[in-house]
Amino acid sequence: xxxxxxxxxxxxxxxxxxxxxxxxxxxxxxxxxxxxxxxxxxxxxxxxxxxxxxxxxxxxxxxxxxxxxxxxxxxxxxxxxxxxxxxxxxxxxxxxxxxxxxxxxxxxxxxxxxxxxxxxxxxxxxxxxxxxxxxxxxxxxxxxxxxxxxxxxxxxxxxxxxxxxxxxxxxxxxxxxxxxxxxxxxxxxxxxxxxxxxxxxxxxxxxxxxxxxxxxxxxxxxxxxxxxxxxx
Numbered sequence: 001x002x003x004x005x006x007x008x009x010x011x012x013x014x015x016x017x018x019x020x021x022x023x024x025x026x027x028x029x030x031x032x033x034x035x036x037x038x039x040x041x042x043x044x045x046x047x048x049x050x051x052x053x054x055x056x057x058x059x060x061x062x063x064x065x066x067x068x069x070x071x072x073x074x075x076x077x078x079x080x081x082x083x084x085x086x087x088x089x090x091x092x093x094x095x096x097x098x099x100x101x102x103x104x105x106x107x108x109x110x111x112x113x114x115x116x117x118x119x120x121x122x123x124x125x126x127x128x129x130x131x132x133x134x135x136x137x138x139x140x141x142x143x144x145x146x147x148x149x150x151x152x153x154x155x156x157x158x159x160x161x162x163x164x165x166x167x168x169x170x171x172x173x174x175x176x177x178x179x180x181x182x183x184x185x186x187x188x189x190x191x192x193x194x195x196x197x198x199x200x201x202x203x204x205x206x207x208x209x210x211x212x213x214x215x216x217x218x219x220x221x222x223x224x225x226x227x228x229x230x231x232x
Contacts, residue, residue: 003062005085011063012089013096015055019067020100020179021107022051027186028108040186041169049160056152068173069093070133070205071140077209090175097179105183116181116188120168125193126200128166133204134211135162136172141212174198 003011023044030043056065064081066072069090076086102112135158143154162170171177171189177198181191189197 005088008063008085009088009092011059012066013092013099015059015063015065015096016067016093016175016179017096017100017103018055019048019051020097020176021104022047022100023176024101024104024180024183024185024187025107028104028110031186041163044169044187045160045163048163049156052159053152053156056155060152063089067093067175068136069175070173070201071137073202074137074141074205074209077206093175094178097175098182101179101182110185114182114184114188116184116190118184118188118190119193120189121193121196124167126196128168129171129197129200130204130207132162132166132168132170132172133201134208135204137205137208138212141208142216145216168197171197172201172204174201177201 026047027040027044030040033043034040055067059065064075066075066089072081072086072089072093075081076083081089105112105114136155139154139158140151143151147154159170159172162172171180174197177189177194180187180189181194
């Protein structure tokens with residue numbers, strides 16, 4: 001069933017908003033309930049992975065459930081979404097994400113508009129974001145090729161895992177990075193640190209696209225190209 005662009009944009013904005021509200025809201029709740037940072041991170045991780053399963057399952061059929069400018073960029077590069085629509089997707093994701101931050105603040109009776117003071121910078125953090133986004137795109141593209149029906153679970157489980165093995169706790173999403181800059185809470189990131197995170201995320205996504213494109217290239221196509229070169 002095809003949905004028009006307006007409905008697809010609404011799904012992207014709403015999905016990203018709910019995702020960010022979950023990340024920020026669960027971070028606030030976890031931080032309030034425990035003084036142990038590890039426990040708080042666990043309380044932030046599980047809801048994020050779970051909500052991704054839900055959101056991709058219910059909104060995927062409408063918009064593709066990108067909720068992430070890096071993912072939209074990948075599908076635009078693969079020509080599976082036209083550039084004008086991709087630009088609108090990114091706008092919807094950023095606007096929806098910021099709205100999700102404000103909603104999380106409202107739910108916990110915090111000032112709606114905040115600027116984060118949490119420092120997240122350094123080579124380790126940037127490498128972590130590149131790795132996290134590389135793995136996310138790998139999971140999506142390979143999952144679509146082999147287990148399309150399992151994508152919600154694959155992405156949800158991947159994000160749950162990558163929270164814990166990356167130094168940055170896996171933003172892996174430019175819209176989420178921008179949105180979290182407006183929350184001076186457990187999930188926040190200092191605005192001046194956001195651009196480097198975005199560069200790392202885009203880099204990881206592009207590398208993953210190239211690697212998956214090579215790894216999953218059709219054997220028949222490769223054989224045909226080889227034959228043509230031999231004839232020449």
